[in-house]
Amino acid sequence: MKKALWVIKIGGNVIDNPNQLALFLHDFAQLEGGKILIHGGGKIATQMAAQLGIETQMVNGRRITDGEMLNVVTMVYGGLVNKNIVARLQANGVNAIGMTGADANAIKAVKRPVKEVDFGFVGDLKEDSVNQEILSKLIESGLIPVFSALTHNGHGQLLNTNADTIASALAVGLSSIYETKLIYCFEKNGVLKDVNNDNSVIQNINPSFFEELTKEGIIADGMLPKLQNAFDAISKGVKEVYIGNAAKLSDIHQGDNFGTCLSLN
Numbered sequence: 090m091k092k093a094l095w096v097i098k099i100g101g102n103v104i105d106n107p108n109q110l111a112l113f114l115h116d117f118a119q120l121e122g123g124k125i126l127i128h129g130g131g132k133i134a135t136q137m138a139a140q141l142g143i144e145t146q147m148v149n150g151r152r153i154t155d156g157e158m159l160n161v162v163t164m165v166y167g168g169l170v171n172k173n174i175v176a177r178l179q180a181n182g183v184n185a186i187g188m189t190g191a192d193a194n195a196i197k198a199v200k201r202p203v204k205e206v207d208f209g210f211v212g213d214l215k216e217d218s219v220n221q222e223i224l225s226k227l228i229e230s231g232l233i234p235v236f237s238a239l240t241h242n243g244h245g246q247l248l249n250t251n252a253d254t255i256a257s258a259l260a261v262g263l264s265s266i267y268e269t270k271l272i273y274c275f276e277k278n279g280v281l282k283d284v285n286n287d288n289s290v291i292q293n294i295n296p297s298f299f300e301e302l303t304k305e306g307i308i309a310d311g312m313l314p315k316l317q318n319a320f321d322a323i324s325k326g327v328k329e330v331y332i333g334n335a336a337k338l339s340d341i342h343q344g345d346n347f348g349t350c351l352s353l354n
């Protein structure tokens with residue numbers, strides 16, 4: 090029987106809130122078994138870029154990343170955010186190790202081809218992007234990898250890669266070794282019928298319902314790529330995918346109490 094592995098993504102709005110982040114990291118530390126954390130930080134990168142006089146442009150939930158913006162996201166995701174999270178996890182008794190895709194050649198990406206939009210230094214992931222061997226070695230040695238939203242192309246180029254996509258690729262890539270459970274944590278209670286009403290959680294979503302909700306405009310903005318990545322993971326062998334509130338991570342063992350559950354049927 091395969092061992093269980095939690096693959097947990099924490100969103101940018103929680104990272105930007107010190108109290109919520111502290112609570113989440115405390116609960117993450119209590120989760121038993123193998124685990125990986127993936128963090129975003131898009132909101133902080135946008136703020137930092139603005140302070141440097143660099144304008145942010147997002148298309149379909151992805152950041153246009155020219156050379157200057159790549160420098161900003163490398164400093165923010167790979168430095169400021171990643172190292173703070175690692176230090177706080179260490180303080181919670183978790184032997185965390187900060188990672189980008191370049192470290193230990195953990196995740197290789199290809200620069201997104203230029204079509205209607207030139208995204209610049211943005212990386213797309215492929216089926217074989219995740220280095221299962223090195224990651225399972227890290228995990229089996231008792232380390233807890235903490236990934237930022239950066240990958241590399243194997244030729245010296247760092248690439249900015251959506252953190253939801255990295256989480257999905259890690260869950261898929263490691264599913265041949267572990268029974269992976271992918272959990273997207275953010276500041277709301279789940280996928281909501283009314284984005285302003287945290288009591289309107291939709292408990293189950295399958296692909297046809299997803300299509301319906303998208304057409305009706307109920308699912309929009311950053312929730313769109315999150316759900317696309319979530320369904321991609323399930324269709325490629327990830328057993329469980331949930332989207333819910335970072336503050337309720339300790340409920341995850343009783344699946345039904347945690348946000349929105351995604352399934353193929």
Ligand SMILES: Nc1ncnc2c1ncn2[C@@H]1O[C@H](COP(=O)(O)OP(=O)(O)O)[C@@H](O)[C@H]1O
Pocket residue numbers: 099100101102129131253274275276277279280281282283284307308309310311312315
């Ligand atoms: N139906 C929905 N339910 C919940 N959030 C939604 C929905 N539609 C759009 N959103 C928006 O999507 C955001 C989450 O996406 P994003 O900001 O990219 O999060 P993260 O940083 O966690 O990946 C929420 O903060 C919310 O504003």
Ligand SMILES: CC(=O)N[C@@H](CCC(=O)OP(=O)(O)O)C(=O)O
Pocket residue numbers: 099100101102128129130131132134150151152162211212238249250251252253311
């Ligand atoms: C290519 C691309 O868009 N990368 C994302 C990576 C960060 C991220 O995903 O952060 P959140 O999870 O906080 O949104 C970005 O730069 O915004």
